Amino acid sequence: MREAWLPLAVLIALGAAPLLGFGGSYETTLMARTMILGMAAVSLSFLVGGAGLASLGHAASVGVGAYAVAILDAHGVTEAARVLPVAVGAAAVFSLATGAIAIRTSGVHFIMITLAFGQMAFFTASSLAAYGGDDGYTLYSRTEVLGTRLLEDRLAFHYICLGALALTWAVCAMLLASRFGRVLRAARENAQRVEAVGLAPYSFRLVGYVLAGAMGGLAGFLLANATEFVSPASLSWQRSGELLFMVILGGAGRLWGAILGALAFVLLETWLAQQMQHWKLVFGPLLVLAVIFLRGGLSGLVARRHG
Amino acid sequence: MAEPLLRLDGLRKHYGGLAVTDGVSLEVLPGEIHAVIGPNGAGKTTLIHEITGIVAPDEGRVVFAGQDVTRFSLPRRVRAGLARTFQITSVVAGFTARANVALAAQARSGSSFRFFRPAASERRLNDAAMQALAEVGLADRADTPAGALSHGEKRALELAIALATEPRLLLLDEPLAGAGPEETERLIALLTRLKSAYTILLVEHDMQAVFALADRISVLVYGRVIATGTVAEIRGNPEVRAAYLGEDGA
Amino acid sequence: MTTQLLLVQALNGLQLGILLFLVAAGLTLVFGVMDFINLAHGVQYMLGAYLGASLAAATGSFWWGLVLALPAALAAGLLLEVLVFRHLYARDHLAQVLATFGVILFLNEGVKVVWGAAPLQVAVPPLLEGGVEIMPGLQYPLYRVAVLAAGIATAAGLWWLVERTRAGMLVRAGATNAAMVSALGVDIGRLFTLVFAFGAMLAGFAGVLAGPIFSVEPGMGDNVLILAFVVIVIGGIGSIRGAFVAALLVGLIDTLGKSLMPDLMRLFLDASAARQAGAALASMLVYVAMAAILAFRPAGLFPVRAG
Numbered sequence: 001m002r003e004a005w006l007p008l009a010v011l012i013a014l015g016a017a018p019l020l021g022f023g024g025s026y027e028t029t030l031m032a033r034t035m036i037l038g039m040a041a042v043s044l045s046f047l048v049g050g051a052g053l054a055s056l057g058h059a060a061s062v063g064v065g066a067y068a069v070a071i072l073d074a075h076g077v078t079e080a081a082r083v084l085p086v087a088v089g090a091a092a093v094f095s096l097a098t099g100a101i102a103i104r105t106s107g108v109h110f111i112m113i114t115l116a117f118g119q120m121a122f123f124t125a126s127s128l129a130a131y132g133g134d135d136g137y138t139l140y141s142r143t144e145v146l147g148t149r150l151l152e153d154r155l156a157f158h159y160i161c162l163g164a165l166a167l168t169w170a171v172c173a174m175l176l177a178s179r180f181g182r183v184l185r186a187a188r189e190n191a192q193r194v195e196a197v198g199l200a201p202y203s204f205r206l207v208g209y210v211l212a213g214a215m216g217g218l219a220g221f222l223l224a225n226a227t228e229f230v231s232p233a234s235l236s237w238q239r240s241g242e243l244l245f246m247v248i249l250g251g252a253g254r255l256w257g258a259i260l261g262a263l264a265f266v267l268l269e270t271w272l273a274q275q276m277q278h279w280k281l282v283f284g285p286l287l288v289l290a291v292i293f294l295r296g297g298l299s300g301l302v303a304r305r306h307g
Numbered sequence: 308m309a310e311p312l313l314r315l316d317g318l319r320k321h322y323g324g325l326a327v328t329d330g331v332s333l334e335v336l337p338g339e340i341h342a343v344i345g346p347n348g349a350g351k352t353t354l355i356h357e358i359t360g361i362v363a364p365d366e367g368r369v370v371f372a373g374q375d376v377t378r379f380s381l382p383r384r385v386r387a388g389l390a391r392t393f394q395i396t397s398v399v400a401g402f403t404a405r406a407n408v409a410l411a412a413q414a415r416s417g418s419s420f421r422f423f424r425p426a427a428s429e430r431r432l433n434d435a436a437m438q439a440l441a442e443v444g445l446a447d448r449a450d451t452p453a454g455a456l457s458h459g460e461k462r463a464l465e466l467a468i469a470l471a472t473e474p475r476l477l478l479l480d481e482p483l484a485g486a487g488p489e490e491t492e493r494l495i496a497l498l499t500r501l502k503s504a505y506t507i508l509l510v511e512h513d514m515q516a517v518f519a520l521a522d523r524i525s526v527l528v529y530g531r532v533i534a535t536g537t538v539a540e541i542r543g544n545p546e547v548r549a550a551y552l553g554e555d556g557a
Numbered sequence: 558m559t560t561q562l563l564l565v566q567a568l569n570g571l572q573l574g575i576l577l578f579l580v581a582a583g584l585t586l587v588f589g590v591m592d593f594i595n596l597a598h599g600v601q602y603m604l605g606a607y608l609g610a611s612l613a614a615a616t617g618s619f620w621w622g623l624v625l626a627l628p629a630a631l632a633a634g635l636l637l638e639v640l641v642f643r644h645l646y647a648r649d650h651l652a653q654v655l656a657t658f659g660v661i662l663f664l665n666e667g668v669k670v671v672w673g674a675a676p677l678q679v680a681v682p683p684l685l686e687g688g689v690e691i692m693p694g695l696q697y698p699l700y701r702v703a704v705l706a707a708g709i710a711t712a713a714g715l716w717w718l719v720e721r722t723r724a725g726m727l728v729r730a731g732a733t734n735a736a737m738v739s740a741l742g743v744d745i746g747r748l749f750t751l752v753f754a755f756g757a758m759l760a761g762f763a764g765v766l767a768g769p770i771f772s773v774e775p776g777m778g779d780n781v782l783i784l785a786f787v788v789i790v791i792g793g794i795g796s797i798r799g800a801f802v803a804a805l806l807v808g809l810i811d812t813l814g815k816s817l818m819p820d821l822m823r824l825f826l827d828a829s830a831a832r833q834a835g836a837a838l839a840s841m842l843v844y845v846a847m848a849a850i851l852a853f854r855p856a857g858l859f860p861v862r863a864g
Contacts, residue, residue: 054651101848104855108594108650108794112786113851116844119783123840129833177425179413186399186410193397197411197472198385199419207420237783241596241658248655278670284663291656292644 003303007169007256010263014162018155028158030270032226035161036219038262039168041246043215045258046172048247050181051208052188053103056111056240057118060098061091061213063235065220067125070137070230074130080145084221091217092210094121099209103202118237125232136231143225151225161222165259168215172255175211184208249290251297260298310373312337312476312506313389318357318367320350327353328364329530335476335508340498342509342517345527346550351510352394354527355480358508359391360384372475386414390474394481396461400454404445404464407453408436411471439467443497459490463497470501477507483516495519518542526550561695566816567809568691572701572770574808575708579763580781581788581800582715583756589795589861590728591646591749594653597637597660598760599782605630605761606773607668610679619682619769626765627758634757638750646749661779669775676772704766711762712801719797728752784811787847793857802858807843814842 014031017023022031040062047053068087077083098117102110131137142151151157175181187194187201194201224230233239242265250261268286272279294301311334318331328350335341345351356362358369360381369377376384385391398407406427412435413419413426426432440446443463448456453464462482469477482498483491495516501507502520511517517524518538525535528550534541541547584598608629613622641660645653681700688696719725727748730738739745764778771777788807792799819835826834850858 048651054654056654098848101852105851108588108592109790109851109855111594111650111654112790113847115783116787116790116847120841120844124837127833127837127840129836174425175422177427178423179419179421179426179429181422182406182410182413182426183419186402189399189401190397192393193399193407193468194410195381196385196391196393196397197414197468198382199414200380200382204419237779241655244651245655245658248651252651278666280662280666281670284659284661284666287659287662288641288656291648291652291659292641 003299004254004256006299006302007259010259011162011166014165015159018158023155023158025154028154029226030266031158032161032222034263034266035165036222036226037243037246037266038259039165039222040216040219041243041250041258041262042165042168042172042255043212043219044243045247045250045252045255046175046215047208047212048244049252049255049257050172050176050188051184051205053205053209054111054244055102055114055209055212056237056244057098057114057116057121058212058216058243059237059239060118060121060235061095061216062220062223062239062243063121063125063230063232064094065091065217066224066230066234067128067131067220068217069143069221069224070131070139073139073141073143074137078141078144079147080143080151083143084218087221087224088214088217091220092214095210095213095216096206099206099213103205103209115237115240118235118240122232122235122237125235132231134232136229136233139224139228139230142228143221157226161226164218164222168218169255169259171215175208176255180204180207245287245290249294249297251299251303253296254299254303257297257299260302264298309337311335311370312372313358313508314368314370315354315358316368316370318354318364318369320353320357320362320364326530328357330367331357331527331530331532332367333525333532333535335506336523337506339522340502340507340509340520342511342521342524343527344511344514344517344524348529349527350530351527353530355391355478355510358478359389385472385474388473388475389478390469390472390476391478392462392465392469392480392482394484396458396465398453398456398461398464398468400452402453403450404440404453404456404460404467405433405436405449407464408439408467408471409433411468412436412439415471415473435471436467439471440464442470442501443467457490459486459493462486462490462494466497466501470505475506477501477505479507479509479511481511482509483511483513491516561692562816563813564692564695565697566813568697568701568705570809570812571805572705572708572808573812574805575705575712576763576767577781577784577788577808578712578801578804579708579766580760581785581792581804582712582797583759584785585789585792585795585797585800586728586752587756588789590752593642593646594650594657595642596654596657596782597664598756598785599778599780600661600664601630601634601637601757601778602760602764602767602781603668603773603775603778604633604664605764606679606768606777607672607677607764608633608761609765609768610677610773611672613679613768619680623765627762630761630764631754631758633761634754635750637757638753642753643750665775665779674775676774677768679768679773681769700769704770707766711759715759715797716801724748724751784843787843789857791847791850791857793859793861795861796857796859799857799859799861806846810846811839811843814839818842 044058047055065087068090069083072083102113105113126134183194183199183204191201246261246265247258249264250257272283313335315331315333318328320328331354357364360379368375371387371389376387409432412432440449443466445463445467456464483494486494498520521538523537524541525532526547533546534544580602587593587595605626609622609626612625613619616622641656645656685700685703688698689702691697719728727738727743784807788803789800792803818839819832822831822835
């Protein structure tokens with residue numbers, strides 16, 4: 001953990017930013033996006049780096065959480081005490097149903113099947129005409145917290161996102177260090193070994209998949225509230241690819257790498273988009289180069305300097 | 308005569324037209340080292356798969372400690388007390404030797420669906436792991452990543468992992484495969500020490516080792532057990548000699 | 558739903574299936590032989606469509622467009638292989654997924670820069686205008702019949718190539734055991750490049766054929782890619798025969814589902830609810846079918862690798 005000073009510094013900087021004059025609407029929106037994508041990426045990193053489950057459908061669980069907010073909003077349910085459990089629960093149930101099948105497979109099959117299930121969620125969302133269909137759905141208002149409009153407050157929302165990100169990191173780290181996580185990590189390296197001590201990897205992987213999905217649902221809840229808008233794009237496979245890229249850019253071997261990855265991703269994307277209209281012409285090749293040359297990711301670079 | 312700990316009852320497995328195990332029956336008695344030998348292609352690997360639950364036999368039964376385990380998965384058999392080692396060493400290379408064994412200890416002691424406490428600080432698991440490591444002479448290598456151990460040490464580590472599952476039967480799949488002369492000597496000494504405490508089913512190529520270790524030997528040829536007996540009986544058995552000489556002459 | 562309409566939809570389904578097969582064939586070969594997962598295969602289909610469209614416009618003839626687009630697609634495939642993919646064969650699937658994802662971002666944006674974001678229309682060649690009477694009083698577009706025929710002929714040619722020629726034998730052997738093929742003294746690198754370029758050309762061919770049927774637009778390859786993934790997962794990765802069967806299956810399920818589902822739902826729901834539920838269910842149908850098949854056969858219908 002000695003090398004984790006960088007992500008800790010990032011968290012502290014995010015906490016201090018509004019107090020140092022970066023509390024404007026533009027900055028906080030950007031930071032909220034970073035933190036929420038960071039949460040999703042950390043939970044994905046738990047799956048990829050911890051359990052060895054390279055899901056290309058993680059955005060779907062984020063999207064299911066976000067759509068839960070939208071659908072409840074359309075029916076007049078806006079109390080966090082009810083919305084949050086539904087959002088997290090829906091994402092967990094979605095992960096359970098799709099994971100039960102996907103985890104029977106491995107390797108490239110797993111990647112493709114999670115991709116396909118993600119697309120299934122995407123098309124389902126697109127066909128929900130009552131909730132905006134392709135065009136998406138704009139919330140009437142942000143979710144209330146115990147009857148108050150706490151989330152409307154820019155600073156409060158900022159610190160809630162920060163807290164949720166720190167919590168996600170802490171929970172994932174705790175899970176990986178626990179007995180449960182030890183089985184997951186061992187099974188990632190050598191599933192046969194885990195079976196030969198009397199444990200069936202499947203059930204551990206499925207539980208891990210569901211937990212990561214639930215954390216994705218939490219990120220989705222915050223995402224819907226951050227943008228006050230939900231659209232199928234938030235669960236597209238491109239978004240899943242971006243999340244995976246954040247994990248790999250940060251370095252899949254370390255949970256906190258995903259926080260760096262999300263930060264680098266959002267900053268680069270925002271900066272490039274300001275420079276030119278067709279920024280993806282540069283972003284795509286950068287991604288390719290990062291994969292080919294930056295093995296171990298950003299966190300790997302940091303760790304090596306300490307190594 | 309004591310009730311056998313493991314009883315194989317007419318195990319038959321066909322691949323296409325070829326019977327790889329053709330009605331294998333044998334019994335492993337509590338406390339003995341029972342060796343299975345046989346020339347290449349005798350069906351030893353398939354037999355091990357059938358005993359450990361990797362492959363389901365077409366016919367026949369595997370009875371372990373009075374329980375029919377024929378349809379049990381590998382993890383379930385291990386929980387019932389049937390531990391195994393692999394012909395090609397199988398350890399978690401990124402874990403320390405201690406963590407490798409502690410994983411087995413945690414599988415044995417309480418649920419592994421525990422999410423809060425760091426597993427590495429569970430005293431009971433670490434103690435159990437150290438005890439098993441000491442039993443195989445690896446105590447001083449506890450903090451070494453398993454991937455950095457020598458071949459012989461990995462073999463010993465695998466034994467420690469198997470011991471930490473508190474097995475009633477140890478199934479050793481060619482424990483001497485790939486070991487140099489010195490390592491072989493050390494491993495034989497280790498197995499001799501374990502002999503007094505465990506029931507062992509040993510599948511091994513190295514005849515000298517088998518003759519030195521085994522209480523009884525079953526000889527597998529073309530998917531059938533052609534003889535079972537003490538070392539002396541097997542050495543003197545003309546059929547066995549023919550099977551082996553036949554192989555040598557070919 | 559009349560029998561006539563059903564027949565038309567079934568034909569449309571087969572024709573989608575044939576196009577999917579052309580895309581999936583390259584994908585499954587590339588994966589089977591090189592153990593390489595290429596997300597950029599879909600944009601190669603898109604590139605084929607764009608090349609076909611603009612070359613047809615430049616020469617004034619669909620046929621010249623087709624003839625010229627094929628070597629162009631092949632060349633594009635070769636270029637990508639040399640620039641990007643070659644550096645990824647030795648890497649894990651995750652790295653391959655991400656790097657090829659970067660290629661997608663680049664090419665999707667690239668076609669926008671070159672051809673604009675608006676869809677291109679490609680005219681049906683005069684030779685294939687009009688319809689054929691497939692039933693008394695029922696016309697079916699001649700072009701679509703021609704696509705079906707061309708696809709089936711290509712499938713047959715591919716089958717001959719893979720099953721009856723020495724190159725095909727090497728490809729099949731490579732899919733089962735790449736190490737052995739290279740031990741036989743075959744230049745596996747050359748074989749990889751060839752298979753790769755050939756697959757890119759097949760995808761491009763499908764793109765050219767699709768031009769007059771679907772609109773040619775940025776991102777058109779993405780959905781095809783995902784369906785092609787579903788196809789090769791269902792068919793068994795590496796199996797041409799599996800890809801063929803699965804492609805037709807997926808084409809039929811998708812097309813028939815979309816036209817039948819809303820009517821089927823009418824049995825239980827009122828008109829507008831039926832339309833919505835039907836559309837949602839129809840878009841899920843392919844994935845549900847995939848899940849059902851994988852639940853019983855995790856390695857697909859025609860698994861290539863034993864065990």
